[in-house]
Amino acid sequence: MTGRVQPAEPIRLVVSDIDGTLVNHAKELTPRTRAAIAALAERGVGFTVTTARPPVGLRGVFALLGMKVTAAAINGGAVVDGDLNIVEEKLLAPAIARRAVALLREQGLDPWLFTDEHWYIRDPKGDNVPLETRTIGQEPVVVDDFAEALYGRVLKVIGSCNDHPHLAACEAMLQRALGADAIATRSQAYYLDVTNPRAHKGEAVASLAKAFGVPVSAVLTIGDGTNDIPMLEAAGFGVAMGNGSDEVKAAADAVTGDCEHDGFAEAIERYVLRA
Template identity: 40%
Template sequence: MMVNESARQAALSPPASRIKLVVTDMDGTLLTPEKQVTRRSLAAIQTLKDAGVPVCLVSSRPPNGMEMYFEVLGLNTPYGALNGGTIFNADRTVRSELALDPGAVRDALDMLKVHDVDAWLFRGHEWLVENETGAYVEPEKRAIHMQPHVVSSFAGSLNGIGKITGSTADYELLERQEIEIGSLLEGRACVARSAQWFLDITPLEANKGHALQQLAAFYGISPAEVACIGDMNNDIPMLKLAGLSIAMGQANDHVRSHAHFTTDTNEHEGWAKAMESLVLPRVEQPNPAAATPPQGA
């Protein structure tokens, strides 16, 4: 860890002693590399629910790609899609949504095109692509159980865009584009990688910190009473706001420097271990004695 990152972590406020809500990233965090949820993680979610602590999902995924997990997770809570730019109620209706300025969309698309980075647009429940044969389109179809709408040009689809995703197997190029496009769109959009191969461009306030604040407000609690966990740069805004912040074991040093703790990787039950060792000890457990009247009462 670089000196400035060590100093950043040392300057963090102490972790919260009481947690009332868990907000979690999905890919690289709650999900295994095979996009599954382990039995141990499901057991931890159930324990949290039994203790009255809701678990909410926040992801760069479109809503369809999140909702497909609700049944197996047993969740009925609000959630943040498109990197937190669109907040959905538990019944899957839109609670709030943000959109990119059309000019910012145009500028981002121009930059991605110059560097031969495949671009996708997301709007509501729509996924728009120009290049259906792009390297990551087919895997994304399988990952989010969604079919893209193929357009000949994005020119007529610049309004109401909740997220642009740039995808390429050139990870170093995408890292550079995170900086360059971030500079180009400074003050107009939020730019961060959600995976080594995905660069997400969302409305300025559409980040996971915004989603954490919205979800905390829904439950009438402070962000200081929220535990959050993630693994990528786009998780940093919520790590910075949460009372208890946890980085996954495979997260880079920069992400880790914004977290109170680092757990194991998503290959080795990192999410479940974090809930068991860091979150649940900070949860107020139900008192069985309070629910059982004393003998002779």
């Protein structure tokens, strides 16, 4: 952590990760979280989200929040308006998407492809397919193999695996193999995301700050995953969830409680509402 105890200037926009941050492991918004978000609106402080989920995965979140706002999906690879229309996107280069798929298959994983409209898989019984279906509210398109035309529309390739140490090793291997042509990072212990090299949450914060008309220095970000590190470092004040790893906590200005004990609400109360 940086050792800072409060934001250097009043916070005008809060940008939150969703899974493991805004919602608990049951994908619920607690009453205290709802109250904190309502208090932000009363203070005139903007609120939005950025997530590894695809754009369609924001529909259920908007319904939970009772709001429609400009938000960022695919770790910043897609910025959408409140009706989920894409206003900015960063696709993977087709050759890099093919390479990522090949590398994941070499490691015994069955990759998923996400475009701006659908997600494509080969094995509907693969690790975490039911979980992803529930999380984003969309059924996958099951195919024998990925059609060549799909590679020109890829926002994200995912390798999903419940062998977490193996997936961590795959993360390091893919990043070495793909180099500067992509970002390979885990959004959860069981999800390895491969995206455009500029599709990260640091870029998302810049895009969202611009959309809300505030400087990045007046943005508070909060997250729990390694994919959240760029936004924790980019914002005026970054808060790591208590359920985040030591690496995530080291990148933040402060650490709050975990997602099962209202860590999000605690951070809003401490660093925005009482500041």
